[in-house]
Amino acid sequence: MNTAIPKDIDATLELLTAGDYIADRSLATTLFLALKMGRPLFLEGEAGVGKTEIAKVLAATLSRPLVRLQCYEGLDVASAVYEWNYARQMIEIRLAEASGEIDRERLGQDIFRSEFLIKRPLLQALEVDANGAAPVLLIDELDRTDEAFEAYLLEVLSDFQITIPEIGTIRAAQPPIVIVTSNRTREIHDALKRRCLYYWVDYPDAERELAILRIKVPGCEETLSRQVVGFIQRLREYDLFKLPGIAETIDWATALTELNKIVLEPETIDNTLGALLKYQDDIQKIQGSEAAHILEEVKREMAAGGH
């Protein structure tokens, strides 16, 4: 089992490919540097472009546990770092009472031992697994939390240590690999960004998107895959409320394959547009003549390119 970080950019690209993740060289370069320099990687980008997947693939290919902190508004220390197990502490107190234990001070110390501690993701991320490997810590959708939590995180990411008043300071023997993602619904504070390496995950170009489809939807016919990619690439030039990401490309190709389609037809597009566009306004804009027009262009381009 190899938990060592890749030795160069090519090895990083290979590692991602081994996990079925098709990255371009610029992403592999930033990821390699983040791993090499031991810095968190901050990934921003539109929805469904493969931000979260990078952390999952890293954990799988480097045989490390994935510790995921899903952020949301109101996320607090009790859900993100640790919490005392009150129920177990109460039982301990009752048992002590029943056995005639009356030394309050000792009891007070006894119920704040680590066995009564419920470890949440940030604390779990400071521990190594049975093989001595530090986990991959995914702090997902950081833009959903509030600034107070961001400030707390800043401290954790600087020192990889957490202080629990009743126990003391817990320090990571080996810092975890940290991936932070944001959908940019708000700007993340500069202080936090400064501690990370930054990468904007963009929509893939046609070639990379086709490579992703070949891996993720192997049952999809080659011509259909090309048409799907051509269609979606053109769709991303439209002014839509929500453009389709890679997740939607995969979904659409899967849906069409399930329907035993081998080429795109206007009627099929109209009937399956819900796999691609998730807002009624967007669907209305594209459905019908516009979809047929895009398809014609895609076919013309493919004919000209010899496909």
Ligand SMILES: Nc1ncnc2c1ncn2[C@@H]1O[C@H](COP(=O)(O)OP(=O)(O)OP(=O)(O)O)[C@@H](O)[C@H]1O
């Ligand atoms: N480069 C890639 N190679 C292979 N699969 C990819 C790639 N990028 C994205 N995917 C696939 O697309 C899907 C969506 O990716 P992911 O969930 O990582 O997106 P995201 O950017 O985190 O989106 P969101 O902001 O909505 O959370 C996943 O199923 C993932 O496997």
Ligand SMILES: [Mg+2]
């Ligand atoms: Mg995500």
